[in-house]
Amino acid sequence: MARPSETEVAENAADDAAVAEETLTGFRKFLKKLSACFWELEEHLADLFGLNDSKYQTYVDEYFDEIKRKEDREAFERWEEAERQKELDAKLAEEQAKLEGGEGEDVGLTSAAAKAAEL
Incomplete structure (x- = not known):
């Protein structure tokens, strides 16, 4: 068989x-x-x-939460810096416009060479 x-x-x-x-x-x-x-x-x-x-899951969660908080803090600081820069740029542009448009204060010439140039 x-x-x-x-x-x-x-x-x-x-x-x-x-x-x-x-x-x-x-x-x-x-x-x-x-x-x-x-x-x-x-x-x-x-x-x-x-x-x-997991026995250590709470520690793992705390670690990742701390990393997330740090990233958020850094992002917020970058945003604040960008906002400050925008405000500074706006002020500078406003001052530039005043100087170019003649809207600013009259600046008197005080140097002797400037006075001679006026004559």
Whole structure:
């Protein structure tokens, strides 16, 4: 008699497992479902009591929060500097406009060369 190949053995084993699954008695099916329910309940209880959480998660969260605060602080400082620069640019532009438009104060010439130039 010839030996069956490995693929035939695997196919037969899968068929046997399917037949065995179908022929389970009612009590065995109940136990299988109860066991699956128990493991799911255990998973939910572990989540509820924090057993699945990292032991050092609070430290990791604090570290990332500190990094975020530092980045926010630096971004705010850059924004403040940009606002100060805008205000300075606006003041300089206003002064330049006054000087060019003649709206500014009259500046008297005091040097001897300037007085000579007026004559």
